[in-house]
Amino acid sequence: MAHAQQFYIDGVWVDPVEPRTLDVINPATEEVCATISIGGAADVDRAVKAAARAFDTWSQSSKKERLDALERILAVYLRRIDEMAVAISTEMGAPLPMAKSDQAGIGAAHLSEMIRVLRAYEFDRVEGDMLITHEPVGVAGLITPWNWPMNQITCKVAPALAAGCTVVLKPSEVAPLSALLFSEIVDEAGLPPGVYNMVNGDGPGVGAALSTHPDVGIVSFTGSTRAGIAVAEAAAKTVKRVHQELGGKSPNIVLPDADLKDAVRKGVQRCFGNSGQSCNAPTRLLVPVEKMDEAMAAAKEAADAIVVGAPDAPDTMLGPVVSDVQFGKIQALIQAGVDEGAALVAGGVGRPEGLTKGYYVRPTVFGRVTPDMTISREEIFGPVLSIIGYDSVEEAVRIANDTPYGLAAYIQAGENLTEARRISRLLRAGNVNINGAPWRASAPFGGYKQSGNGREYSEYGLHDFLEIKAVLGYAEA
Template sequence: MQEYLDFYIDGAWVPPSGGRTLEVINPANEEAYARIALGEVADVDKAVSAASRAFRSFSGTSRKERVELLETVIAVYKKRYDDIAAAISDEMGAPLSFAKNAQAAAGLGHLAEVLSVLRTYEFDEVINQTLVTREPVGVCGFITPWNWPLNQIACKVGPALAAGCTMVLKPSEVAPVSAIVFTEIMHEAGVPAGVYNMINGDGPVVGQALAAHPDIDMMSFTGSTRAGIAVARAAADTVKRVAQELGGKSPNIILPDADLARAVAHGTRQCFSNSGQSCNAPTRMLVPADRQEEAVAVARRIAGETRVGNPRAEDTMIGPVVSKAQFDKIQSLIEAGIAEGARLVAGGLGRPENVNRGYYVRPTVFADVRNDMTIAREEIFGPVLSILPYNSEEEAIAIANDTVYGLSSYVTSGDIDHARAVARRIRAGMVHINGAGGDLAAAFGGYKQSGNGREWGRFGFEDFLEIKSMFGYGIDAA
């Protein structure tokens, strides 16, 4: 068993202050393969103190210095790319090909994008006789999730470094090994001592201590809405900036003039990707009521073609979900769908055939789903698709917006202007039009209970900047 019992504080690996540990489980075989230490409040205090000291000098570094630092981080990341992918595959069950081509690639992409932003960003702006300048926000606390571990670490750490901030990272204790590899990358790249610190731990202790710490200037959290509320409450007493990327229940409106078969196939694959463990997954598929059976046939076929299996097997399309807790939650929600009258047309309860170990979930499709059903309201975070029939475009838009979430959404039409018009009416931070993918230079984030603030590109970079107005800047001295 691999042991990772130290934390990275002030440029060195140091022992924890307490003795709590946690086994890391490989979800493909339910076996412990690593052990980490769990931090205490004293470890958070030590890391925040290091970050505070480092901020005094790092905040004053030049654009050139930070560009060179990011270039080095990227170079070392590329060298350790396969190690990152392997860690992600082992800790959260992603097929190795997906871990390489999507998970590890996303982290590298965010670092490259923020480097591009930093090269040309205008920090100073003169308005009348006032200089408006943008400065690093300060010491940042990061809490990142297990479902896209390097994606979320890189899109916080990268822009924070570029802005001149210092930081303390608490990665998910469920999937911590990829964060340890990333920390080794930061060390090898020569990130100055105290600028980047990493503590493993749980939310109630380390996460709470970070959020409440008076010397943390900003908290950036990605995870469930429930946990995000806890972070915001803990942060409120010190009035620090809080950026949150939380849950989602994304609608996928397939309009009557769309190529239905193609749109349903694409949407179903997107829903099942990453074993359904993406906050922006298109889990509510809205189809014209008179064509629901066509949609059901296509979705059923895609579910049957989706190969679930060992993450290290070359033909595997989706692996297990991350943990027993997640598996049990998904099973209970599938049960709720059946009990509330949704029509099960593919998948269902239990593991796939010929699988008796590992947290594998059957790709599942429900039809005749109403938007008041539990499976249409709650984020399932598994390969479970709900098909909701609608009778008019107005009804489809109303159903799409009838949710406490507002992270992402999807619209498909045979007429691009029609798709764009519907997209403008959806209350969500993102809309994918006609199957378009994401854009690392655009803003990622949501409305309503899906969070606040934005990540990715220039928008994420600016979340780590404070704005200062210097009045009379252009007036000559008396």
């Protein structure tokens, strides 16, 4: 990648103020696949100042100008989507077909959705003599994670640009290749200088500088709850707006009238998707206690059928997790499940048989898990499922809500959709999925409690980058 050791600032690729590099590790091989530059406060200041200058004109641009810019970005993105898939697969281990259809594909979906929303969106409304107008917040600092890189980059960049904000992106230093490619795409699309900027770096060096910079009007952060708290604390000193999409420990309630085997099979697959590295993964499977043995057998069958292997192997269903740090954390939590007395149904500690290199984790299922166990409470972020029994639907709802998180929840029902709808209103989560409904770019995404604040995707994401202004006496009464 030609610009791996540069940042994109003010419409050009530039060298860091102080040279400092970091090797990017391919999680499938444990070998260096790229070397990037790591920025600091001086690089952030340079990027923010460029964005602030550009804001003066971009904030006053017409809706058509912003639409044209997003459409150009989408056109280049689609032309280079195969490159994007390879970059994502290389940096974070997603199997190539999934890297293209889901990981890279979701970026195109968010760009397309924001174009649709912007076409119809009305920024101004006159009520009597009063104008209610929606204006861009200002310079947007965007801090994105490694697990769904294009999902989080596009669902932040697209609404920020559509709102009239200018942006400074800090992608994850663990998986930065897709962000470098995205910056090349934006450059090719020909936005005005300073409207989009990208600085690679870590949280203490770049993330903190973005969060505290007085000229940044909003910070949109996706990552762990711990890091989100640090961002909010840093941003509080300048009273800037903070949007957070944080951790999750999502329940998946299998109701008594559901087809248990089918519900468990789908629950296992959804939990293990992306190697379990999704903040909304349904990691707690709640089943009627009298059906625990049947559920464990179905889960074992589903887990044992999952093929773990190299991202470029044709039969691979699950690739590696992203890093040695993540691998070590997952192994420790699997061991905690064993030590605390959960029934190990499938998988366990160590790599899958035949894989001696790479951060591969055995698809793991625990049964007879109690709500107080570590694996039931901590976000594991790996292919690990906990099956918990319940005596009544009311108890299932209590267990589901007994978590500091509230990002997503799932319900598996039979023919009684009325009961599933009733339960959906009792679950303290920002997104509830009934019977495996397909993902939509138009559905708002975000959490309750320590899963964050604000909503992303579609018009809901656009709202977070807008200020509301009332102008009285604007028109004749």
